[in-house]
Amino acid sequence: MRRMVVPRSSSLIAQLRxxxxxxxxxxxxxxxxxxxxDLVRALAEATGMETSEGTxxxxxxxxxxxxxxxxxxQESPSGPPRRYYRLxxxxxxxxxxxxxxxIRFRDAVDVLLEEG
Amino acid sequence: MRRMVVPRSSSLIAQLRxxxxxxxxxxxxxxxxxxxxDLVRALAEATGMETSEGTxxxxxxxxxxxxxxxxxxQESPSGPPRRYYRLxxxxxxxxxxxxxxxIRFRDAVDVLLEEG
DNA sequence: CAAGGTACCATGCGCCGCATGGTAGTGCCG
DNA sequence: CGGCACTACCATGCGGCGCATGGTACCTTG
Incomplete structure (x- = not known):
């Protein structure tokens, strides 16, 4: 999978999110x-969305x-206990x-941006 | 009891926008x-994005x-003058x-949502 | 025992979509 | 003519959420 880096310093990105x-x-x-x-790491790795604990x-x-x-x-093999989340x-x-x-929203935006 | 309008500002769509x-x-x-x-009408017609003057x-x-x-x-043929906007x-x-x-953002979200 | 990595959390700011509510020009109908 | 609807402009304040900040505590290593 191609890696898509999304810098967190940009506020444009924060608004998009x-x-x-x-x-x-x-x-x-x-x-x-x-x-x-782990979620922070996994999100960055999977999609390039670099978030932080504060988010x-x-x-x-x-x-x-x-x-x-x-x-x-759940206990961690090394470190403080972890709170595991599930759906x-x-x-x-x-x-x-x-x-x-x-999908509806994305397509609407795509149509607008691609015109012209 | 007065009819309370459910605020769009807190809706999923408003956040997406x-x-x-x-x-x-x-x-x-x-x-x-x-x-x-005119923009309000045109946006709704072209993409289904229903906004309001307040937006x-x-x-x-x-x-x-x-x-x-x-x-x-610019003068209007009928009604108050209009302020025309251009890029x-x-x-x-x-x-x-x-x-x-x-495009980067959209693709990243698509990848996540389509997995599984 | 000090330092650093891991892991948790609460709090407050800033931005922006939206609701609310106001003003004013034009045209129509009784 | 008076009143109402429609068009068209605008300012202001709220609310939600991403993020920065800063704090606590556990475990390992030197």
């Missing part, structure tokens, strides 16, 4: 449960409050609905 | 100059401040740069 990053996280959790620190933790807290993810504490049924449904919304 | 709507407007102005009221006017004010658009007043060189350049940023 609004309303999307949340579902990128849900998508990352679809196949396997992960802990926050991820408040986001995950909100997802937990919304009931789209649930968590379990709930609600989260899985939300992700599915977002995918359709995203 | 962040950082994008601005460039959709620039894209609409690429081929021809338009006035704000468009503050946005256009910002674009003008940033120097990405410039305006001229500046700076605006055209910004639009072009955004297009590349958008």
């Amino acid at each position: 609004r309303g999307v990053l949340e579902y990128c996280v849900l998508a990352m959790l679809k196949s396997e449960e992960r802990y926050a620190f 991820i933790y408040p986001l995950l807290s909100r997802l937990r409050r919304d009931g789209t993810v649930e968590t379990t504490w 709930t049924t609600k989260g899985s449904k939300a992700l599915k609905e977002f995918r359709e919304e995203w | 962040r950082g994008v709507l601005e460039y959709c407007v620039l894209a609409m102005l690429k081929s021809e100059e338009r006035y704000a009221f 468009i006017y503050p946005l256009l004010s910002r674009l003008r401040r940033d120097g990405t658009v410039e305006t001229t007043w 500046t060189t700076k605006g055209s350049k910004a639009l072009k740069e955004f297009r590349e940023e958008w």
Whole structure:
């Protein structure tokens, strides 16, 4: 997979991520449960979206409050315990609905940008 | 009880639009100059993006401040005078740069959402 | 035991889409 | 003519979310 570097210093990027990053996280959790620190690394590796803990933790807290993810504490072989996140049924449904919304939105933007 | 309008500002769509709507407007102005009221209609017609004056006017004010658009007043055949907006060189350049940023971002999201 | 890596978290700022509400010009109908 | 609807402009404030900042604590290593 080609690596797409998205610098976090640009505020344009931060604006683009609004309303999307949340579902990128849900998508990352679809196949396997992960802990926050790992999510930051995995997101960067998979998509080039370089986020930070300051982004991820408040986001995950909100997802937990919304009931789209649930968590379990697990011991680490070395280091402090980790809180593992996984999708709930609600989260899985939300992700599915977002995918359709995203496709509509993406196509609308593509049409506009490609004209001319 | 008064009818309460569910605010779009907190909706999924409103979040998605962040950082994008601005460039959709620039894209609409690429081929021809338009006035704000018309832009709302044209955006809805061309892409299904239903915005409102409360969105468009503050946005256009910002674009003008940033120097990405410039305006001229023109008489209307019927009704109050219209402020017509058109792209500046700076605006055209910004639009072009955004297009590349958008493609990177879009592809990254697509990869994530399509996995699994 | 000090230092550094790992891992957690709360809090506040800034941006921008949107709702709200206001002003004014034109045209139509009773 | 008076009133209303439509067009067209605009300023202001709220709310949500990405991000920076800064803090705590566990474990390993020198």
